[in-house]
Amino acid sequence: MTADSAVETLSYPEADTVSDLVARAIDRGAMVTLFGRCTVEYDGRAASSLGPGDRHVTLKPDGAALVHTDEGQQPVNWQPPGCDHAVAVTDGALEVHSERSNPAETLDVTFETVAHAAAFDVSDPEELAVTGTEADLKDRILAEPDLVEAGFTPLATERETPAGAVDIYGEDATGRTVVVELKRRRVGPDAVGQLDRYVGALERDLHAQTEVRGILVAPSVTDRARQLLAKKGLEFVSLEPTQ
Amino acid sequence: MTADSAVETLSYPEADTVSDLVARAIDRGAMVTLFGRCTVEYDGRAASSLGPGDRHVTLKPDGAALVHTDEGQQPVNWQPPGCDHAVAVTDGALEVHSERSNPAETLDVTFETVAHAAAFDVSDPEELAVTGTEADLKDRILAEPDLVEAGFTPLATERETPAGAVDIYGEDATGRTVVVELKRRRVGPDAVGQLDRYVGALERDLHAQTEVRGILVAPSVTDRARQLLAKKGLEFVSLEPTQ
DNA sequence: GTATTGATTTCGGTC
DNA sequence: GACCGAAGTCAATAC
Numbered sequence: 001m002t003a004d005s006a007v008e009t010l011s012y013p014e015a016d017t018v019s020d021l022v023a024r025a026i027d028r029g030a031m032v033t034l035f036g037r038c039t040v041e042y043d044g045r046a047a048s049s050l051g052p053g054d055r056h057v058t059l060k061p062d063g064a065a066l067v068h069t070d071e072g073q074q075p076v077n078w079q080p081p082g083c084d085h086a087v088a089v090t091d092g093a094l095e096v097h098s099e100r101s102n103p104a105e106t107l108d109v110t111f112e113t114v115a116h117a118a119a120f121d122v123s124d125p126e127e128l129a130v131t132g133t134e135a136d137l138k139d140r141i142l143a144e145p146d147l148v149e150a151g152f153t154p155l156a157t158e159r160e161t162p163a164g165a166v167d168i169y170g171e172d173a174t175g176r177t178v179v180v181e182l183k184r185r186r187v188g189p190d191a192v193g194q195l196d197r198y199v200g201a202l203e204r205d206l207h208a209q210t211e212v213r214g215i216l217v218a219p220s221v222t223d224r225a226r227q228l229l230a231k232k233g234l235e236f237v238s239l240e241p242t243q
Numbered sequence: 244m245t246a247d248s249a250v251e252t253l254s255y256p257e258a259d260t261v262s263d264l265v266a267r268a269i270d271r272g273a274m275v276t277l278f279g280r281c282t283v284e285y286d287g288r289a290a291s292s293l294g295p296g297d298r299h300v301t302l303k304p305d306g307a308a309l310v311h312t313d314e315g316q317q318p319v320n321w322q323p324p325g326c327d328h329a330v331a332v333t334d335g336a337l338e339v340h341s342e343r344s345n346p347a348e349t350l351d352v353t354f355e356t357v358a359h360a361a362a363f364d365v366s367d368p369e370e371l372a373v374t375g376t377e378a379d380l381k382d383r384i385l386a387e388p389d390l391v392e393a394g395f396t397p398l399a400t401e402r403e404t405p406a407g408a409v410d411i412y413g414e415d416a417t418g419r420t421v422v423v424e425l426k427r428r429r430v431g432p433d434a435v436g437q438l439d440r441y442v443g444a445l446e447r448d449l450h451a452q453t454e455v456r457g458i459l460v461a462p463s464v465t466d467r468a469r470q471l472l473a474k475k476g477l478e479f480v481s482l483e484p485t486q
Numbered sequence: 487g488t489a490t491t492g493a494t495t496t497c498g499g500t501c
Numbered sequence: 502g503a504c505c506g507a508a509g510t511c512a513a514t515a516c
Contacts, residue, residue: 006297007254007278007358031299031313033276035250035363045428045509046375046484053367056274058299064316070274070365071305073323074496077371080316080511102487105509115250116361120278122313124296128320132289134492158515163432163467164490165515184493185288188505189406193436194491197471222504224406228440241289288494317511323496345502348494377507407505408500427508431490437506465489 009118015089018117022059022087022096025119032059032085034096036114040067040077044105050076057096057109059085061122065098065107079107134184137241138167141180141217145170148180148217148237163201164194176213177206183218184241191216192228199234252361258332261360265302265330265339268362275302275328277339279357283310283320287348293319300339300352302328304365308341308350322350377427380484381410384423384460388413391423391460391480406444407437419456420449426461427484434459435471442477 008025010018018034025032034057040050050067055076058066065079083100094111138157145152151173159169168180179202181195199214206212214234221229221236229236251268253261261277268275277300283293293310298319301309308322326343337354381400388395394416402412411423422445424438442457449455457477464472464479472479 009252009254009359011250011252033299035361042509046373048371048373048509050371051369053369054363054365055367056276056301056363056365058311060311060313060315062314064314066311066316068301068303068309069367070303071307071324071367072303072497073307073309073321074508074510078316078509080509081314103509115363116252118278118359118361120297120299120358122297122299124298124312124314126294126296128291128293130289130291130494132494160515186503189440190433190436190506193433193440197432197436224504285494291494315512317493317495321494323494346494373509375509429488433491467489 006121007118009116010114011116013114013117015092015094015111015114018094018114019087019089021117021119022094026059026061026085026087028121029061030119031061031122033057033116033118033120034059034094034109034111034114035116037112039110039112041108041110042077042106045103048077052112054115055109059096059098063098063100065096067107067109077107077109079105083107132184132241134167134182134241137182137184137217137239140242141168141182141239147239148178148215149173152178154180161198161201161205163197166198166202169202172213176210177202178213178215180215180217183216185218186220186222187216187218187225188222189225189228191218192221192225192232192234195234196232199232249364250361252359253357254359256357256360258335258337258354258357261337261357262330262332264360264362265337269302269304269328269330271364272304273362274304274365276300276359276361276363277302277337277352277354277357278359280355282353282355284351284353285320285349288346291320295355297358298352302339302341306341306343308339310350310352320350320352322348326350375427375484377410377425377484380425380427380460380482383485384411384425384482390482391421391458392416395421397423404441404444404448406440409441409445412445415456419453420445421456421458423458423460426459428461429463429465430459430461430468431465432468432471434461435464435468435475435477438477439475442475 067077154170306326310320339352397413
């Protein structure tokens with residue numbers, strides 16, 4: 001693929017011209033972008049309608065579709081990967097149609113005017129490397145268990161219980177079973193409920209003589225979460241994810 | 244704004260040329276797209292690094308930034324609205340920098356080659372109209388309370404409790420207090436925990452003589468959620484959101 | 487396939 | 502600004 005053939009663009013093209021470009025681009029697995037005045041209709045898990053306006057439309061070779069306005073991080077409409085994209089010209093207007101089954105969902109973009117169209121041949125061999133996730137927090141604690149509490153001994157990670165997998169399962173200095181739930185950011189009542197379910201499931205599972213301790217590890221908790229922790233007899237340890 | 248001035252594009256431009264275009268576009272509140280071979284570095288709530296590859300970069304006038312690969316519905320890197328975008332040329336390479344404070348986050352895209360650049364003047368007066376949401380489900384039940392249970396009487400929506408706002412608060416045919424939690428799709432244990440917190444908070448709040456009934460209304464529940472409902476003494480009513 | 491949970495979740499509403 | 506919960510959440514992983 002030469003540099004000159006990696007990108008094809010059209011400015012204010014006729015509907016037939018851009019339709020041809022888009023159809024060929026989809027066919028060869030290129031990424032397509034369109035910009036222009038359009039309306040958008042979605043029907044599937046929910047349904048939505050969007051009147052005329054200027055939007056940026058992306059069709060990815062994996063079957064994803066994105067419709068972006070000038071505002072917001074999230075697309076105003078979209079289709080997930082795995083959809084089939086098609087393009088047509090009806091009454092002189094370009095129509096982009098994307099659909100999937102299971103669940104049945106359709107997205108239709110009807111262009112009043114296409115201001116710009118482009119097809120990009122994409123090559124991206126790289127994987128994104130992220131740090132500062134909950135998994136990193138877990139590794140940090142496994143390397144230095146005293147961050148949770150002096151004498152804490154991790155015995156397993158992702159230990160299965162009837163209520164789901166526990167982040168870190170271990171015991172304290174006195175040998176009592178400890179369940180640790182990790183969150184990389186400030187938490188609300190939901191995380192406390194999650195931890196409580198794990199503790200309850202383990203107490204039943206182990207027929208424990210003594211109570212199982214539940215420790216929530218996070219940078220901080222909200223007021224309601226703190227009250228819920230107290231009510232449930234659960235504990236909290238403040239720990240920031242590594243920068 | 245005439246049609247001809249609404250879109251500016253460049254193919255395989257020099258770094259200085261595209262830098263100028265991007266700077267002017269940001270300045271006048273236009274939406275910018277770039278496509279080319281680049282690396283991406285992010286640092287903030289987490290941190291990430293992405294090696295060289297072909298990506299599509301969008302800079303929105305509201306300060307959002309998106310970096311898309313050829314795969315996935317989600318951007319591989321991004322910045323939320325409210326960020327400041329800047330562009331520079333360093334050692335002949337185009338660099339796009341986006342940052343915000345609170346939390347401090349930076350995104351840097353360094354282009355090895357810019358294959359295509361475009362600036363779009365966007366006008367979008369329309370609001371998205373969505374149906375099939377949880378709010379629609381609530382309206383449906385308020386119009387026909389028997390969908391929950393014969394004799395159910397809604398008394399309030401979004402009623403505040405110490406555990407948060409209850410979707411629908413009412414009473415059954417015998418006068419017992421009922422808390423209804425609505426979900427538009429199949430639910431897991433988290434929604435049961437949420438309903439349980441509301442029920443507990445209301446029982447304490449009302450000093451109720453009799454137990455408060457908690458009813459989860461959703462299309463269906465998972466096994467664990469069903470078990471948790473039984474354990475907590477909560478009920479489930481199957482109801483699909485209107486198509 | 488379903489189920490469960492994390493996410494740089496984002497987003498909207500409310501206090 | 503913090504908090505709380507919805508979302509057409511998406512995406513990864515385990516089963």
